[in-house]
Amino acid sequence: MNFMVRKLDCMYGQGDELQTEFSTVKSLQHKNIISILGYNDDNNENIIVYEQAVLGTLDQHLTDRSLTWVQRLKICLGVARALSHIHCDIIHCDINSPKIFLDKDWEPKIYGFELSTNILKVGGIAFFLHGRKRMITNDVIKGVIDEIIDPHLRKQANAQSLALFKHITYNCLNRQLVHRPTMDQIVKELEDVLELQQNSIAPHEGASFNNLKVDFLKIPLIEIKRATNNFHEDYSIGSGGYGIVYKAELDVLDIQSLSSMEGTYKGELPKINKVVAIKRILRREDEQDKQGFLSEIKLLTSCKHPNIVSLLGFSREDEMILVYEYAFKGSLSDYLRNNNLTWAQRIQICLEIAHAIDYIHTDMEGKPRIIHRDIKSENILLDANLHAKVADFGLSTFHPLMQQASTIYTQNIAGTMVYMDPEYLETGKYKRESDIYSFGVLLFEVLSGSMAYDAIYLAKNETGLAHIARRRFNEGTLKELMDPKMIKEDVDCNFTLNIGPNQTSFNTFSEVAYRCFWRKLKSSVQPWKSSSRNFKRH
Incomplete structure (x- = not known):
């Protein structure tokens, strides 16, 4: 088979570069990280054998005008995906264009992990990187970034694609560490840049x-x-x-x-x-x-x-x-405030929202997992037949296909405060369960007929309805929270079936809504699924 051989100089004086490179790369499985076939350390030779990358390294092609803007974007995106993959555990510490191999299809492959470190040591490494970035200030980058763009590429690039690429580059070079984006964010933004560029080209045979x-x-x-x-x-x-x-x-x-x-x-x-x-x-x-x-x-x-x-x-x-x-009945929040909905209608709307969330949370052909990040009654629209439509995906994100972990890290907390998962607010980690917490708040809005940010709730606790609903559930006084418009009592003072819930239905709905607030429990991942049969029946 064809392969490449690299001899390490061990110039950093640590003496363990070969073993670090070998053990690190062998532990990482990603299409944008080079594969190691073997190594030899006889007589201190420090030789690594890699899979073949016939096009050499990225730095050899940067001045090549035949390398199109789309190809360059795909290379950047591949590198970003690899870094996003390793950043769960590892920091590379020496990313540069000579450390990027290119295979025959221009697919990038990162190598050179001999200086890499475990993310637990991030404090010292972060200081080192911050010191290096001081050589190029943000003002300098902002001032000259337009001047350094290859005029040949400027003719190829869609204006919006190029503008967003420059914005990503500028943010990566921010002198303050906390203001630099995560690799997950960069992957998402580079995907947008590439899509903008590809969509600016007329459709052609074979396009998806x-x-x-x-x-x-x-x-x-x-x-x-x-x-x-x-x-x-x-x-x-x-x-x-x-x-x-x-x-x-x-x-x-x-x-x-x-x-x-x-x-x-x-x-x-x-x-x-x-x-x-x-x-x-x-x-x-x-x-x-x-x-x-x-x-x-x-x-x-x-x-x-x-x-x-x-x-x-x-x-x-x-x-x-x-x-x-167009949603002829407007948003669920407006409809709850201004109109009466029977219990059956409310349950049907909640079920339809749950089906939509389950759909976006599921990987399937042609659609990766999506996390909405802003589930709330204002973002649920109702059509002429009161069917629910989840809307407003402006804050949403694709879950990276190559990322095994279920959690995505972000430095930019986004969403609507009273609907937001407390764990996400505390740690910056969001996942499917973060949407489910928001869905739980929405369920209690449907039950109460009032918004989570109603002044009467905020006056008692800054988290609004969620805190009040949890307290009332634990006290056994949740019925006092029920929408007065929905409750009509017959002569026996029981809930009527055509307007309000019977006791079993009320209990099942309340339990499902409350379980959406559970943290770090496996059974809270998709609480509506385990109770959906009772949810529908009652």
């Missing part, structure tokens, strides 16, 4: 259906302005921290017809005139507007579920605009 679908969803800005009378306030139906939402009629892609055409795209696309919701995203200094916009497109085009809102189109001509199916 999802990529074609993204391209098909583009709507000219002039059509959106025409539908909203240039975003006139009469069309506005709501606003938030990320944008203004408008209601209008618009010709959009017929998603159902397109799905039946999968793999057979020819000629004109099927369009349909519909009432839609148009979100005009506001610009933000922290770049969350761009990240949220790209996340929504990426996540919603990968999801196909009746209880997840459908993305019908988008525009990124000067503005960032998302077009969704």
Whole structure:
């Protein structure tokens, strides 16, 4: 077989570089980390035998103009995925372009772990890295980053793709360690950069259906302005921290017809005139507007579920605009406050939300695991038939496919405070169970008919409804929290079946909601599944 041989100079004086390289690489299984076939330390030769990487190292190709922008992005993304994989336990300590091998398909392979250290020793290493970064200040990088871009690449790169890549680079070089992104964040952002670049290229034969679908969803800005009378306030139906939402009629892609055409795209696309919701995203200094916009497109085009809102189109001509199916009954939060729902209707809505969360939390072909990160009643929409649609994926993230651990670490805590998992707030670790905690808060909102941030709850505890619901459950006084609109008493003072719950139904629902708050218990992972039969029956 073909292979590569490397002789270590052992220039660092530790004497154990060979063993460190061999044992570290052998313990790491990842397609972007080089494989070791063997080693030889006779007569202090310190020789390592690797799998072959026929294209040599990355530094040999950086001046090669035949290396396209897309290829460079894929290389960066591969390296980032490898670093994300090792950062659960290991810090490489010597990442540079000569330490990146390239195979015949330009797939990057990290090597050179002879200086690597266990993450438990991160304190000393972090200080060392911080000292090196001081050689290049943030101001210097920000000032010259445009000047150092290869003009040849500038012609190839999509403007938004290049801008986001520069933003990632700048953040990585921040002089303050705590302000640098994690590798998980970098992987996600580089995936967005690559997708932006690939989607700027016209569809071609052999392109994936999802990529074609993204391209098909583009709507000219002039059509959106025409539908909203240039975003006139009469069309506005709501606003938030990320944008203004408008209601209008618009010709959009017929998603159902397109799905039946999968793999057979020819000629004109099927369009349909519909009432839609148009979100005009506001610009933000922290770049969350761009990240949220790209996340929504990426996540919603990968999801196909009746209880997840459908993305019908988008525009990124000067503005960032998302077009969704319109929810005629509005958000669950608004509907709970302003209308009465029977117990059966509330249970059905909760079940549909649970099905949607279970779907996004599950790996399947064409869709990796997704963590929503902002489950709350305001992000649940209701269609004309009161069917639930989980919406607002701007803070959501794909769980890295190659990452075995169920936990993702972040330095940027995001979400809505009263719905957030206390463990996530304390540690910066989020996972599927973090969504489930938020779902538990939502269940108690449905039971009480009031919002988790209601002033009456916040006056008693800053965590709002969650704290009150837990206390009442433990005291056995949870019925006092029930929505008064739902309770009608008959002559025997029992709950009526058509409006409020019977006792067994109430007990089952309360137990499921309470179990969503359990921490570090296996049975809390998907509490609705174990009780779903009773949940439906009662």
